[in-house]
Amino acid sequence: MPRSSRFVSLLVGLFLCTGAAAGDIDAASYGFPLQNPFEATIATTPPELRPDLPDDDDIVQRDYSLRLRPERTFTLPGNFWPVKELHYRLARQAGTAPLIFIISGTGASYSNGKTEYLKRLFYGAGYHVVQLSSPTSYDFMAAASRTATPGISQDDAQDLYRVMQAVREQHADLPVSEYYLTGYSLGALDAAFVSRLDETARRFDFKRVLLINPPVNLYTAVRALDRLVQTDVSGITNSRSFYELILGKLTRYFQQRGYISLDDALLYDLQQSGERLSNEEMAMLIGSVFRFSVADIAFTSDLLNQRGLITPTGYPMDEGTPLEPFFARALLCNFQCYLEEQLVPLWRARNGGGNLEQLVRRISLYDLQDYLSRSRKIAVMHNADDLTLGPGDIGFLRRTFGDRLTLYPSGGHCGNLNYRVNGRAMVEFFRG
């Protein structure tokens, strides 16, 4: 009798630990080498564990541009000339093929590393691929967004949908068999909203949609990212700032190695050396990258809408104008500040009131729960140690997606995107 109850307790323990859903990948069989979420987020997968991908020379691809907001040609200051038209990249297969749209993550443009990686992956699997900038990217804000105040997911989805249709029109001769959609990080949240929009508009009738590491509660996610720069990093002094500290480590590391090489394995190798970065340092690095994105968003949104928060209204600007004062002011603004100073006021003005909590519910995955739970064509891949998630978020994903959730035990935020196992799973999902 005692033995059987011990057995029961073991079962209970196992059940509580691993959860019940079918989509959980256990750590032993997964084999992703980086257990540290911060390391995974920064270094991503070691080169030898990445999938084999087609070379740039073997991909027929070009950048194109769309003129979606012609009025901005006159209203944008001279130094914005490169983003008066929205650029995107199309890689085309020789004959008829399915087409996949990829939506980039927070602040990222269509040509950024992760989007490029996904392009190669899907191109190698036989898809035409269209790479799109995130609605939070400054080129998208300037050239394609109606409000130039990204964050209201429904609006961002409409802007994206308009861009996708324009892309399709620009390449009306491209023989497409069917349409697919994916996005990572914030792009995954966008993809979910675009997919719902498409259910009524029916321009593409996406066959399958994959959400990769989406934020569940947008507010939880941005607060977590804001918090990353609050870590206690030892070694910072009055005369040595955080960046100086990191650069010092890098310099010593290169001196020991004897030569400089900035390759894919750099961070991985650095972490094996005596100059390895601590969790706090890595967290602050990740947080800093996001803060630079927010600075771009806050500055661009303020300038385009002439809100006068960062750049004085009507400030004359041309290609020679120094922007340091505005950059400095924008750097002081974190996600919370952008939300409070720009996004919420816009939303309140348009909806005749409402509070932050209501806004957060509207623009997060919660708003789509019904749609996501009954739409079998949508799946989600996430990591148990993703930095943008909060307590209960994975529970929400389990309830909403059921067996369409694949939960990896490690990978941090998008660090395992380019792991062979994940690459294979993505391609297989779309193949059906």
Place this chain on the structure above:
Amino acid sequence: MARGALLVAALLCAPLACSAAGTDPDGFKRPLEQLRFNPALGQREFERSSLATLNVYDPWESWNRRIYHFNYRFDEWVFLPVVRTYRRVAPRFVRSGIGNFFANLGDVSNLLNSVLQLKGKRSLDITARLLFNTIFGVGGLWDPASRMGLHRQSEDFGQTLGYYGVPGGPYLMLPILGPSNLRDAGGLVTDFFSAYQINYLDFAKTSSDQPELLILRGVDARYGADFRYGQLNSPFEYEQIRFVYSRARDLQIAE
């Protein structure tokens, strides 16, 4: 009795077993809880560090910014289309041969500056590279030295000046060539003339008769450089390039 104790143990144990791995019942690992946060709320270290990056001596900023925009356009309208054509007409092995050839020529100035900085080991390495690549690599078209573990190490006269303590001086955006500063721009000119004097493999003299060789060198350099204007995707790209350039040079000089 024993049963009751075991049940209690089980109840205590199950959550313990889970929290040992730091995992919620739904599988969430709470990654941020591993971190040590500054107990004083709202530290401003990110802001302090980042604002310091704006502190690069740039008295000719307005002019530099215009050159930056000129370079951006030149890149989009001239350089990159030429590189695309180059990619299309020249097979991969030709491109890599050309790349290796110019890299081998560049090793002469790497060697010269390495000697000027009295770096013994590095000078020997670069000498070995030059010999292997010129002899076994047929004038530098192949790069057998890198395969033998002799990595390419770049040294230029700007670095040599920096090594002896010459400050960078004002930041300078050079037309077509891109970010630089007064010291490094001077170094560039010096390296160019010393290459002309040394005239390794008779390239410098030949190219003065046949300027298309210099153009090819430029195209090869652009083909090999993994940088695009607009790549940082920020309205503050100018400031970011400026900071990265000055810090990258410091790193190269220190190394």
